[in-house]
Amino acid sequence: MKGQLIIYILFFLSSLILQGQQEFPEGRALFPAVDSWHEIGIDPLHAEAMRAIDQPKGQPWQFAIPVKVSLNPDNSGFIIRSDNETVWILPVSSKGALSLNLILSPFRLPKGAYIYIYDPEKQVVRGAFTSESTAGTRSLPVLPVPGDRLVLECHFPGNVIPENSIGVSQVAHDFTGFFGPEGIKDYYYGRSDYCEVDLKCSTNQNYLMASRSVVRLIVAGSELCTGVLVNNTGNEYKAYVLTANHCIENDEQAENTIFTFNYKSPWCSGPDVSNMYALTGSLLRAENPDIDFTLVELTQFPSMVYKPYFSGWDITATPPTNTFSMHHPEGDVMKLTIDDNAPISTSYPVSGFLDLGFWRVLRWETGTTEPGSSGGPLFDQNGRLRGTLTGGGATCSDPTNDYFAKLSMMFNVTTVVSSHLRPWLDPAGTGATVAAGRDPYGYNLSRSDTLGGFPATVSGTTDAYSSPGWGFSTGNNSDGLMRYAEYIPFSGTGEIAWLRLRVAASSLLSATDSVRFYIWSGGSQPGPVIASRKLKLGEIKSGQVLEIDFGRNIKVTAPFYAGYSVYYRTPPDQPHPQFAVMHSSPWPT
Structure with a gap:
């Protein structure tokens, strides 16, 4: 008999985890019959x-x-x-x-x-x-x-x-179509214009780190914008989001905004994936229409599984050497826009705004901005925040003349506390002109353990059944196996952040084909479900290192099982597509 491991788990022992989530496992829905609407x-x-x-x-x-x-x-x-x-x-x-x-x-x-x-x-x-x-x-x-x-x-x-x-x-x-034709997930992938570039098409670490600070805003149930998490000089646990004033203008809009984190494709050029990282509600802290900014504070601090990053900033007068922006054009998954040259200091070409209060991007070398990009951040060559998008004329066919409100002006435009940023982003009045970014969970990650399975540096293997059998030992197969669980002999107190699996094969017969990942309580066999999450097979690619979380950290105090169950609407047979994951090399038991 052979033993093998298929899952590795990022696990936290005695760590402080701040939770921020909207939806909770509670009761059950009745789903009653309805005949009147x-x-x-x-x-x-x-x-x-x-x-x-x-x-x-x-x-x-x-x-x-x-x-x-x-x-x-x-x-x-x-x-x-x-x-x-x-x-x-x-x-x-x-x-x-x-x-x-x-x-x-x-x-x-x-x-x-x-x-x-x-x-x-x-x-x-x-x-x-x-x-x-x-x-x-x-x-x-x-x-x-x-x-x-x-x-x-x-x-x-x-x-x-x-x-x-x-x-x-x-x-x-x-009236535009928040969901795709299947109607089962937020499906804005592909809505933006042809020249837009997915973030995953780049390996630049400045881009990847800064992207964790970018959020999509659904304002008052009807409008879409972009915002950015921003750090403060005291490194306080305050989740400030900066956006355009024309996106959030008042307390009611701030309270009724949904903030979506990490809404980006895991691939270069799609496809989209379902997104569960959303927080609801904020408090208006400062706003100023003269420089087109609004600062809100989220009423819940984002959980570790949201992977938040609070951007550093630079309010010196020196123009950036080059810039980049990340944003959600027409609500699409996050896109990357790059200018290889320095922006110029200028005024916005519409009356009513502060003179010389804007950075003008003369021409984007990569991508453009669109409606829905408003409030999106402008980062400099060091990955520090320098402004937020107000508007402009850039398009795919003519990617010129976009205007970003200067962060430096947002600090100094007035002394009224509710109309400038300094009291919030430099609360001790240090006078700092540059602030570093911050990963609020970096300390927790440094204390994490990996349990079970095999490390990411090991590629693993998979076993295909020999004819007349078909399928894989870790996926659907001729034995009818569709569910797999791995026992984790844990003791103590800890929290599960993610499961990671290396996908050997993934393809589908219908749009509803899926795999559900589980944490079960321990025992001689898997017990009650502690947490689960479903992904459609259309969201998973062969060869992918798949990271699964459950919208929150999962507390465990005893042995448990981790695993998955595969669902095909039409049961596959030998010539049909398969799903399977890699496992470690077998060992004698």
């Missing part, structure tokens, strides 16, 4: 007219029409009661919408209450949302679900729904 009633001609608009730069990229409503358990939907809970069901419809999203307000859930939101086909299920999903804010914006119908399912313990605990204040009707 609350219709929002967007005029199809209005949606078509919005779709036909060529949206300019210098403003957020609008993907949905917001509709203000006032829906609550007293006036909408229906109630399901049981012995121990009361459930409010609100079915919502907006004919012709490509997706729908909600802003929940009020959002004051009591302990034990939780919410799910999903489309009727249950392709996307958001939640559970609990009182922990916000940090004291009054509302909760929720990521879109596909199609023109959704169901809001609110569970309350006992037989009473507390007054003013839950309601819907806005429904947004998507």
Whole structure:
């Protein structure tokens, strides 16, 4: 008999982990039958007219029409009661919408209450949302679900729904297509123009590190922009995001913005992958329309699995030698834009802005910017932040004349605390003109252990079955094996950050084919599921070192199992595609 290891795990022992997540494992959804829908009633001609608009730069990229409503358990939907809970069901419809999203307000859930939101086909299920999903804010914006119908399912313990605990204040009707044709994930890959370049097409370490600071903004359920995490001189654990003022102008928009981290393709030139790294809500700290900036502080600090990086900055008057930007044009996965030359100091060519308050990029050598890129960072040759995008005329056919608000002017434009950056990014008043970037979890990573499996430096092997058998020893095969688990004999207290596997083969028969990764409790065989995550096989490539997290660090105090289960809609046979992972060389047991 032979033994082999297929998984290696990045594991943290007695480390301080700050969690930041929206969705929690809580209760279960009922998915009741629905025969009546609350219709929002967007005029199809209005949606078509919005779709036909060529949206300019210098403003957020609008993907949905917001509709203000006032829906609550007293006036909408229906109630399901049981012995121990009361459930409010609100079915919502907006004919012709490509997706729908909600802003929940009020959002004051009591302990034990939780919410799910999903489309009727249950392709996307958001939640559970609990009182922990916000940090004291009054509302909760929720990521879109596909199609023109959704169901809001609110569970309350006992037989009473507390007054003013839950309601819907806005429904947004998507007229551009937030999801792809399969309708199962955020599918903006490919929406931007032909000259845009995926980040993974570069190996420059400045680019790769800075990319971890770039976030996509979904503002008030209807608009898309870009922002950047920025460090402060005190290295305080404050998650500041800098963006354009024309993206976030007031407290309500700040509170109802969703911040998406690491939304980028793992490949050069696609494909896109599903993204689960989103935080909701922020507090407005400073804003100034004269220099077009807004600084917000996230109400939750991003978790380690978000891999945040807080960009350093430079507010000296010396122009950069060369620059680069990373941004989300038309909401697409992150794109890289490069100027090999120095920008010039200038004024924005529209009245109402501060004189000489902008960097003008004369011509991009790589890529361009587009609507949705607003608020995107301008980095210098050292990877330090120098400004944020206001607008300009650059396109793929003529990549010239983009304007970035100067970070240096944001520090010195006024002495009003709420209108400049210095009180927030230099809280001790050190007068620093240059600040280093910071990885808030670098210390934790230095204390991590790798458990099980084999290291990344070992390529591994895989065993194909001999005829008349077919398949692989670590994938689907003629023995009917579809699920694999590896026992991890752990003791003590720790947190699992990631599973890593080297993919030997990955291909699909249908768009729904997938693999789900698990952490199970230990014993003589895998016990209850502690955590799981599904990836579609279309998101995985042969030869890939696949890193899987579960949206949060997973605490364990005893032995556990890690593994995966393969799903094919149509069971494959010998001539059909396969999925398998590499394992270590067998050893006698």
